[in-house]
Amino acid sequence: MFVRRLSIPEPWPEEEPIDRTEWPYTIPCVAAIAENGLEFTHPVTFLVGENGSGKSTLVEAIAEAYGINPRGGRGSMKRKVPLEDRSPLGRHLELELTPQGARYAANRKLKSRSYFLRAETAFDFIEFISSFEYILPGYWQDDLRTKSHGEGFLTVLRTVFSEPGLYLMDEPEAALSFASCLQLVGLFHHLGKTGAQVICATHSPILASTPHADIIELDDDGFRHTKWADLQLVDHWRRYLTKPEFYLRHVIDDSDEVT
Numbered sequence: 001m002f003v004r005r006l007s008i009p010e011p012w013p014e015e016e017p018i019d020r021t022e023w024p025y026t027i028p029c030v031a032a033i034a035e036n037g038l039e040f041t042h043p044v045t046f047l048v049g050e051n052g053s054g055k056s057t058l059v060e061a062i063a064e065a066y067g068i069n070p071r072g073g074r075g076s077m078k079r080k081v082p083l084e085d086r087s088p089l090g091r092h093l094e095l096e097l098t099p100q101g102a103r104y105a106a107n108r109k110l111k112s113r114s115y116f117l118r119a120e121t122a123f124d125f126i127e128f129i130s131s132f133e134y135i136l137p138g139y140w141q142d143d144l145r146t147k148s149h150g151e152g153f154l155t156v157l158r159t160v161f162s163e164p165g166l167y168l169m170d171e172p173e174a175a176l177s178f179a180s181c182l183q184l185v186g187l188f189h190h191l192g193k194t195g196a197q198v199i200c201a202t203h204s205p206i207l208a209s210t211p212h213a214d215i216i217e218l219d220d221d222g223f224r225h226t227k228w229a230d231l232q233l234v235d236h237w238r239r240y241l242t243k244p245e246f247y248l249r250h251v252i253d254d255s256d257e258v259t
């Protein structure tokens, strides 16, 4: 484990004040963290919740606070995000690190094992790394420009998530098939057992089913630790796969088409 707890302490008088009536403090989960903090209790944690519930806002701020580029990439001392360039939440979010987390954060080589992977920028990143004539140390050997999106994505995941590190992800399932999502579950489980910490925002019921993971559901009341079987997301998928027409008739005008 690297990060044990998140909190948003009251700023010192000389620091920028927090306006709780403004975004991002209007997001219920951020307000709840400001009130009581949020504990990470398992090496693998999923953040689950409706669109707009604050998953990306939170994952990006964790990246910034740990010193990982919030647009995605490796942890770096050199590129530590300056306070003034951080998001409003990243400026105030405090990470309580474990001894391992603090040791890795203080050492450039160890810190560079940590990684923030976000689907939106991952493909630009693949292009960039693949454009070099030689293999960059710590990156992949295959020319990912000749692979499909999903294949390339899995190669990146397997390559960069190979040692203990803090691994942050925002909807990595976007490019992945059912079978590839299952592969990722295997990888998450392995990482959790071998000293890494994964914090992953997802809408995928497959990823969220990773054994021994904690699931934090973000909702209108803030957030709560919950079980996979109790997730609204899982309930919707289960019902939808059993009887799609129950859902479709709410979105398709002509009810004859869906019955």
Ligand SMILES: Nc1ncnc2c1ncn2[C@@H]1O[C@H](COP(=O)(O)OP(=O)(O)OP(=O)(O)O)[C@@H](O)[C@H]1O
Pocket: 023, 027, 049, 050, 051, 052, 053, 054, 055, 056, 057, 058
């Ligand atoms: N820069 C910003 N300024 C103001 N509001 C913002 C900003 N960025 C995001 N928001 C709002 O914050 C809320 C949380 O957004 P966020 O992107 O964190 O949600 P999310 O849970 O990741 O959603 P999704 O599942 O769609 O990815 C949304 O209501 C969004 O409109």
Ligand SMILES: [Mg+2]
Pocket: 055, 056, 057, 170, 201
């Ligand atoms: Mg998001």
